[in-house]
Amino acid sequence: MSKSTLKPTLRKNFAENVRSFRTQLGISQEGLAELAGFHRTYVSQVERCVANVTIDNIEKLAHALNIRPAALLELPTIRD
Amino acid sequence: MSKSTLKPTLRKNFAENVRSFRTQLGISQEGLAELAGFHRTYVSQVERCVANVTIDNIEKLAHALNIRPAALLELPTIRD
Secondary structure: OOOOOOOOOHHHHHHHHHHHHHHHHOOOHHHHHHHHOOOOOHHHHHHOOOOOOEHHHHHHHHHHHOOOHHHHHOOOOOOO | OOOOOOOOOHHHHHHHHHHHHHHHHOOOHHHHHHHHOOOOOHHHHHHOOOOOOEHHHHHHHHHHHOOOHHHHHOOOOOOO
């Protein structure tokens, strides 16, 4: 069995999805951080792919954005 | 804006999905851990909801299970 050789891209998809759903709601990074119960700079770290987000925090972000958590891991689509 | 009050359930869905896809492939927890490049007990911790899995590790597990990462966060379905 071979070890996993993988170029991490999921953080990037996640970051784009968070930004896209957030801007659709018309809220700031700080506003989303507060809604989800995070430090005000956390969403900025997520959207810059700096944070290695945990599943508990994915759940909180999805809850704050009012979407299914799985939607945040899908390939980003161009949204109007 | 109210802080997020949320009963964490995503870990449970994720654990059930990992177990379900893993058993469909007919591989052990240790076998999946090795495929994904983890310590041999890590998948056991995931399936018992002990590990607060990061997005990078979700990507590695999905890659090892050969499925879309988002599929691991969907509501578990009863699979034959």
